[in-house]
Amino acid sequence: MATVSTKLRDPIVPDKREALDVQRIRDDFPVLKRTINDKPLVYLDSAATTQKPKQVIDAIADNYRHNYANVHRGVYTLSAEATDLYEGTRSAVATLIGAPSTKEIIFTRNTTESINLVAYSWGLSNLKSGDEILLTEMEHHSNLVPWYMIAKRTGAIVRHMPLRADYTLDLTAGLDMINPQTKIVSVSHTSNVLGVINPIAEIAERARKHGAIVVVDAAQGVPHSKVDVSQMDIDFLAFSAHKMLGPSGVGVLYGREELLEAMEPFMGGGDMISSVTLDGATWNELPWKFEAGTPNIADVIGFRAAIEYLEKLGMDNVRKHEIELTEYALERMKEVKDFTIFGPQDAESRAGVISFVQEGVHPHDLATILDREGIAIRAGHHCAQPLMEILGQTATARASFYVHNDRHDVDALMAGLSCAGRFFGR
């Protein structure tokens, strides 16, 4: 069978339009120097999780080497240093997303836990039978299952805003579904399958009119563009460090202070209490009320290096770079016969995550064939089974881009796709 060329990457001729200096960025990612099956790694699965620059890896190691101790407890210097670093990341997160106060930034394990926190702490006390929870048909399981669980316990009803034929949200029908019974509207900022970016402001405006709270799953949003909660009029925003160059095991929940104040804690234990007696306990103040037990100290500290890395590049440049690359990929994909892309065709209006199927080649087989060429893509249902049902697929292939990807990576993917086509067409 034909194989993809493995020659070393030629530097792309600098072009004034390029938003990022990818060549330099690539030098920061140790993993990009390795080979997979004797081919240079082409990592196209950043929507699942991102690779880490050395600045992040070093920050975590430095913490363990120099400043590690438990936080919020010790009287001694080391603990004070660790606490300062840990809380320093909280300030950096607040600044990144435009949150007015660090009280509104809660560290969790991941986006899923952040959404569960809202579902349990806000949902269990505020929902009653017949209330409506409004989601969309394009949600990730992390923004479906917690609500199904809470609906089952409270008698609330889960509804889903439909999609249009072009895979974008049917806003007309969707907004009409918001009514006085709607208590929660929880939508993804950006679909992890379709790359669709949702009109959060319009949804939030209608939700406000009916007194519903607005939750945004921004796992695919915050890492790829400027997301500013002060401009959005929303109540909660969830995202994960590991999808934005940071370590795994750190998630963020932004919540409006007055809502967080009124909510019961999600989990009980150390650090989240103000005092404990044999009769009961009172809660710590925000945000620690929602951070029970020893947190993921070193990884939270390492997360700051990821935020600083992205801020140095500039979130607007990150977005511009992904638009450029997506535009190039969409254009090249037009060359492929019997090829279906599930998502908008206009790069400006979508994110750098492209789901597709190639006629005659199942996504899993495609992923295996590409892996032989060192190319990592995702194949499967992407934790969005209801959406897969709507798309009429059991699985799709998905390529997703980030700051270290360039046109070489797209070219490698395209060569791999034609190789797979020939292989199965033989």
Place this chain on the structure above:
Amino acid sequence: MVDSKQNKDVQLNDLYRDTVLDHFRSPRGTKPIDRVDIRREGNNPLCGDKLEMSIKMSDDTIEDIEVHCKGCAISVASTSMLAELVPGMKKDDALKLAEGFKQMMHGQPAPEGLDIGDLDSLEGVKDFPVRVKCALLAWMTIIDALRADARDDDQTGAMTSTEDKQD
């Protein structure tokens, strides 16, 4: 330096042999059968592969089978090979074959004297550990279907999942 060697030196042609691709392109056992005694669904929740299996029994013998698999080349081909092999087999022999194939996929030689038909063309799958479940979906489903002795036991809605047990 840790470097995954799992696929090294393994050619794609070992995974996708011509026999495998032939079964993938024209799966056997998709014609409707005239009586269904056992019906069971199987799925691989991690990747979304799904199959529906209907079996016609006569006493302890599998008289006919109809099976539809939505999945990758490996799972479709393995399902098709099953449909080709099991009609006419005694239930116990079909179970032995299924267990023998599972052994094969876990890197052990197939038990001596076992006629595995086209299944030997799936031998290369064992070198792609993440794909072993694809090859086993149909076989795990038929094991559950036959063991549940479905003619006495209504299996409507019963589902075999590749994630249910250590396979």
